[in-house]
Amino acid sequence: MSNTYYKSGFLKKLLLIISVFLGVTIASSQNKIEITGTVFDEYEMPIPYASVGIPSKYIGTSTNDDGVFSMRVSAENMSDSLEISSIGFKTYKIKVEDYINNNVTTIILKEEVVSLDAVIIQKPAEIVKIALKNLRKTSLSSRHQIDMLYRRSSVENGKTRFMVEHYLNLMDFGPSDLKLDEVGIAESRKSADYRFAFKKQAAHAVHVMTQINPLRKNINVKDYQWKRIDDTAYDGEDILIIQGKKKSQKKHQEKNWIKLYIGLDTYGIYKVEVSRHASEFSNLKAFYLYKKNSDGKLVLSYHNREANFRTPISEEKQRLLKLKTKNVVSSYRHEAIVLHIETNRKKFDVKNSISESKDMGDYNITYNADFWRAISLPPETKFYKKSVTELESIYGVPLETQFNGVNN
Template structure:
């Protein structure tokens, strides 16, 4: 066989192998909705392939989408959330059955007859085991962070950042490094321009009780409820600062703590900041591939009043010199990089200023190609309100405002 023919055959075989590799890596988008037995959608459920570090969460309508490849067809898709039994199915079966919906079975918990420790002891042990139970080694967090500026009940400005950050887990008080990899803004229709002194993601960390180094002895703790997570019985424990005369609905912390592992799966926070300001927030944690807990989703709304000029009062048809305002925040963790050699923080920010004031070059192609999670009610509401002001679509606002 001559050399020319051998070379030709080699190229043909090589090309066929490449085609096979490309086919094997073809992207497949899994979609579906997670319900309970009464057909109510289940928000913020963890959905993914733990063994392959692939995962997402359902939105507040229970909807999810996750990108996989054809190599994942024999892997197991897992769906888990607080209060329900973990659902598992081979991805190939999920696709072939054309399920498009998953029903989770409620996990009944009967702890009334069990002798339990005092509530404060569960909190104390959970805080002590925080570093053990969470991903607390150096890693990169990739996150979609949104903030809507609301005035007089309507969204008037929206900022979206795709963030990269170096983190050491919730036992650390801050991100070691923060970068705004990509960004986009809506048109700015605000009347009051309240600024935050640093990027809003820092506030997310600062108000997280786990990152504040709180002490269980500073709170009065009560057992409020029982539930479960991924086969583990979970206690819902509520705490209020001891310097308060009585329990106030607008000032408490609530932990969802596993009885066996003392893992903290969810946190609810309600803080009364001043006469004119209050804050409500929650944090959802899920298990990663090595069973360590990582942040999956965060949502909060801070309400306040902002003074405006007489002219602006007339435009808004207000009889008050202060306009009722709020910030709606949403953080969705899209992925992590635990290989230290692959950590790559883009557009590191050093200057502290309001997240709406950072000028990052707009990359329209990035926002078209990135696999974003299904839109939440929070996001849909903000978009609808922004578009209703002058009838301009959000996409057209992005094109006009971002350069």
């Protein structure tokens, strides 16, 4: 690992201290080794949503809001390189075997590579145009399988009243394609259902995740006003943060924007943020994180979003709930964590492939408690903890009890 210093005229010097509190447990049933750690910056603040994984084997996860991560590796991974990366910080690499055997506790990374001293001649709109045109080159665009943990919480009147988790097998051609090629629900579990408004989506939420991703929508660059708002770096590459606002927006849509994090060397898009406000009670905030694989191609790492809206209820429910309005303020909280990507066609294995279009809470997949006990789930995020706390507070029933009671 290089600790070379670089100079920059645009960003303050950055220093990353990754304090890794190592926890190693053996999962004998699957012959796996679980490694855990916590990632901080120089101010001892946790770094959320950092990508953690073994790019050469397409194995990975993300840190939660507290900078904590956990993932399982096998004996075959001992000589592989474990990488921890986050936008604004230099990628940290260490051999898996060294990570375990050396009982690493503190890693100090010196200055990040940010060298934007030279004048950037290209206009923001031109940079966006090139980045979108090169999506197929900069991202993994051959057919591949994504194994993903997808969670959705249904919120009514400010409280989570239903949650469903799916372990998905997705076939995809990357963000340069308009939609997913195939979706399989390998495993599923649901909480108790305490909803009274029953707002549903017309398709599985992972399809919606794909449809609202600006990278997949064939954006007409000329329709937006693009502006460079900041710069940073990722894995040794300078990044421009460019925000676009649609020119034809109405007054109540002024807060609508797209934000792209674009590498100046490769024109790869490392992060996408979206904010949409259709009205006072209808808005969406979402982001997508991408990371490099061993071939330098960008692949999806993490996504979350929350969409707010109003849901009508009957007069009877309005009376029972003692509400003054016929519309309940509702929202969906979504979270997707990519755990593995498979590129070997011989190993593709999509379980319970779905073709019908219906709400993800309406799919009835046989509950496999052993799977959920054995899988190495990523550490709980605040996004997830909030939903669990709210669900358990309704009748005081622990979520695990709900899983066992409802799904069996």
